[in-house]
Amino acid sequence: MAESNVKVDVQSITKRFDTEKSEHALALSNVSFQVKTNEFVTIVGRSGCGKSTMLNIIAGLLSPTSGTVTIAGEPVDGPGLNRGMVFQQSSLFPWLTAIENIEFGPKNTGVPKGERRALARELIALVRLKGFEDKYPRELSGGMQQRVAIARAMAIDPDILLMDEPFGALDQLTREDMQRELLRIWETRKKTVLFVTHSIDEAVYLSDRVLVFAPHPGFIKKELTIRLPRPRLKSSTEFMKYHEDIYETIGKES
Amino acid sequence: MKKDRFRLGLIASWLGFLVIIVIWQLISTFGLVNPELFPGPIAVARSVAANLTAVRVLQHVGFSLMRVGLGFLLGGTAGVVVGVICGWYVKLGAVLRTPVELLRPIPPLAWIPLAIIWLGLDEASKVFIIALGAFFPLFTNTYKGMITIDPNVIRAGQMLGLRGVRLLLRVVVPGALPDIATGMRLAWSYSFGSMVAAELIAASSGLGYMIMHARELGTIGVIVFGILLIGAINFLTDYLIQDVILTRQLRWHYIGTTG
Amino acid sequence: MRPSGKKARSGRLTRAVDIRIKIITLIALVATWELLSRLGLISMLALPRPSHLVVTIGRLATVGFPIDITVWLHIRATVWRILQGYLLAAAVAIPAGLVIGRLYLLERAANPIITFARSVATISLLPLAIAWFGVSELSRVLLVMYGAFWAILTNTIQGVKSVDLTLINVGRMFGASKSGLFFQVILPSTLPRIFAGMKIALGISFMVIIGVEMIGTVEGLGALIQQARYFYKSDIAISGTVFIGIFGLLISVVLDWLERRMLPWAVGLEEVER
Numbered sequence: 061m062a063e064s065n066v067k068v069d070v071q072s073i074t075k076r077f078d079t080e081k082s083e084h085a086l087a088l089s090n091v092s093f094q095v096k097t098n099e100f101v102t103i104v105g106r107s108g109c110g111k112s113t114m115l116n117i118i119a120g121l122l123s124p125t126s127g128t129v130t131i132a133g134e135p136v137d138g139p140g141l142n143r144g145m146v147f148q149q150s151s152l153f154p155w156l157t158a159i160e161n162i163e164f165g166p167k168n169t170g171v172p173k174g175e176r177r178a179l180a181r182e183l184i185a186l187v188r189l190k191g192f193e194d195k196y197p198r199e200l201s202g203g204m205q206q207r208v209a210i211a212r213a214m215a216i217d218p219d220i221l222l223m224d225e226p227f228g229a230l231d232q233l234t235r236e237d238m239q240r241e242l243l244r245i246w247e248t249r250k251k252t253v254l255f256v257t258h259s260i261d262e263a264v265y266l267s268d269r270v271l272v273f274a275p276h277p278g279f280i281k282k283e284l285t286i287r288l289p290r291p292r293l294k295s296s297t298e299f300m301k302y303h304e305d306i307y308e309t310i311g312k313e314s
Numbered sequence: 315m316k317k318d319r320f321r322l323g324l325i326a327s328w329l330g331f332l333v334i335i336v337i338w339q340l341i342s343t344f345g346l347v348n349p350e351l352f353p354g355p356i357a358v359a360r361s362v363a364a365n366l367t368a369v370r371v372l373q374h375v376g377f378s379l380m381r382v383g384l385g386f387l388l389g390g391t392a393g394v395v396v397g398v399i400c401g402w403y404v405k406l407g408a409v410l411r412t413p414v415e416l417l418r419p420i421p422p423l424a425w426i427p428l429a430i431i432w433l434g435l436d437e438a439s440k441v442f443i444i445a446l447g448a449f450f451p452l453f454t455n456t457y458k459g460m461i462t463i464d465p466n467v468i469r470a471g472q473m474l475g476l477r478g479v480r481l482l483l484r485v486v487v488p489g490a491l492p493d494i495a496t497g498m499r500l501a502w503s504y505s506f507g508s509m510v511a512a513e514l515i516a517a518s519s520g521l522g523y524m525i526m527h528a529r530e531l532g533t534i535g536v537i538v539f540g541i542l543l544i545g546a547i548n549f550l551t552d553y554l555i556q557d558v559i560l561t562r563q564l565r566w567h568y569i570g571t572t573g
Numbered sequence: 574m575r576p577s578g579k580k581a582r583s584g585r586l587t588r589a590v591d592i593r594i595k596i597i598t599l600i601a602l603v604a605t606w607e608l609l610s611r612l613g614l615i616s617m618l619a620l621p622r623p624s625h626l627v628v629t630i631g632r633l634a635t636v637g638f639p640i641d642i643t644v645w646l647h648i649r650a651t652v653w654r655i656l657q658g659y660l661l662a663a664a665v666a667i668p669a670g671l672v673i674g675r676l677y678l679l680e681r682a683a684n685p686i687i688t689f690a691r692s693v694a695t696i697s698l699l700p701l702a703i704a705w706f707g708v709s710e711l712s713r714v715l716l717v718m719y720g721a722f723w724a725i726l727t728n729t730i731q732g733v734k735s736v737d738l739t740l741i742n743v744g745r746m747f748g749a750s751k752s753g754l755f756f757q758v759i760l761p762s763t764l765p766r767i768f769a770g771m772k773i774a775l776g777i778s779f780m781v782i783i784g785v786e787m788i789g790t791v792e793g794l795g796a797l798i799q800q801a802r803y804f805y806k807s808d809i810a811i812s813g814t815v816f817i818g819i820f821g822l823l824i825s826v827v828l829d830w831l832e833r834r835m836l837p838w839a840v841g842l843e844e845v846e847r
Contacts, residue, residue, distance in 0.1 A: 121469055139472040151470035155488045155566045165474040168484070196566040209470075216474060323681035330682030351705055408594040413602060419821035420814055421780040424795070426787065427802035427810045432619055510694040511784040515799075522697065529700035537704065541697045549692035 067220055067252040068095035073127035075113055087113045089277035095254055102255040102267040110278025111256045115224050119145050132219045144213030148225040150205040152197040158208045159193035165216035183211035203234040220252040239265055264302045265292055272309045282309045353535045361535020377520040385444025386505040393452030401460020402482055422447035422508040440512045447504035455497025459490030492567045495560045502555055506548050621808040629808040638809050639800055650792040658717025659778045666725035674733025695720040696784045708789035720781040721774035728770025732763035765836050772828050
């Protein structure tokens, strides 16, 4: 019996890709882990270690070769409204304004106009973009676009927020701002988050727990719990120790 | 400095325009070319006044616009619909694209003889040609728009609960709109050109007919008037499409890029 | 990552599969056409069957239509007209465009004329040309020239205007003279755009000549199908149209190939001006 505070239960996920040369690329091999309610878990690893594949399987955008994913007791079978996702490249709908983007999910589930507008305004305030409601994505900076993307994903009140290298396309300074922003939003709104990144610093800075993935085939090489109070100092000794640990785990694989 | 340059440019534009009109008038005044064959602006106006009534002209314009409008609507809608289908249903798309891509290199005008054999000399054949003119650019551009959509935008739509036809209509098609819009502009210009040609070759009404008929009558002034009128209408309608419909509806696409 | 689900939304067919489907569809269409025609479900008058069309094409190539004018003569006439008008247009438009593009005030002065001249439907000039020069080769070539001219001109001007300033500065830093700058930096930078204009112009020339040939001549691809219409010979009309289509295809294929050879660094420039 799963504990009642387990939000995401990943059981023995294996994923095989058939490439054109009909090699069977084993992207993930027997991966299992759990994410507790309101926990912030990060999957970290080099490019190609299967972390994005894992996230896409949980999102329901990819189906696993074998294994199951359960979210709040419900098995995953295709994309669904109990999972919100933020992508690396801004995936805002360019023909809608910021606030219309945020309202998109509720609109499609039939939430009445007044209610969803109020909800959207609340989220705009949460991500600190008041005054930019009627701007089109093209008029917003990268960081702003990602904030709208986060608000949009949260508008459907998902059980879990999935984030696939959301700050990867931003410059270093904006990236650090966004990391702080994300923590602030997370602490205000209490959500379960599954975050994917290749930046070790980002993983240690943000998460309760870090799952270190290794490639060929993809599997969890190590699991760490970050026992540091937030906000964390990237220059502190403990921080750097965690960094070292993960760095060594990832190693110099080719 | 830049503002001055801009103002100078504006003056230059107006001057250029005026100079041409003046030269035109001068050529005919000094009889450098046979004034019969090359009427100046004033002579054109006189010829028109003598040979046409405002009502007649409006009738011709009406016929022409009606044909283009109808053909454009029919052919354009078909082009967008087929383009969307081909972009969404991959295998069906490959099947549908085969005849379309085979027929695409054929200029709309080349269909005139067949259109007349099949549909007679009446309106149907002309509207058919015009529709063909609109179909291909809109199909090509819609299809291109469909297959070059950022896949992340589609995924975001899926993650926000959309599937199937709803996903198609609420996310994919809007995303393809900029390309569709470019296609619209092109389609209109092809339709318009096809209309003029079709009316020149086989019609008894409309602006193309008006100038062809004028040639038979020898009223050169009317020919010149017709040419200019067609050009003006072409310019205006294109401007309308470009500025009013496209730029306004697609503000979200052009914002930040207009210079 | 490819999204799963019933439709592979971002899943494009591979080139091989795509071509296979196309070939099968083509064969299926032709076969159905032939079958339906033989079953009498499609009238031979309106849509002659493929087997008959093949024969017709053979006759066009040998006996010709109207009598003695084989399809090769038609093609030659059309090609010759296009060539003359097109090359004449290019010979004037390119130098003119280069000059106009460089001089801001001149470009501003010429702009209204160019814009308006482009709006004039080329084919609408045919009656005027006939009035001036009669129904002659000259009229036809001039019309082709008119159509091609503006496309090449506007694209050349745009090409000159949009030369990357950075490149010009680089040229200056390397001590290029004014003419050196022109021939070594501006001209090559403009070439892709000029080429784009040439492509568009050729397409326009093609469309114009087909239309022009439908009035007052018996030789030429446009004339061929028009004659076919007069005599209600739909088989010849279709065959002629097929030839026109192949011709059009050839033109674009050849041009694309040329572009790749001559301007490998700038392939795929999208047309912006008509």
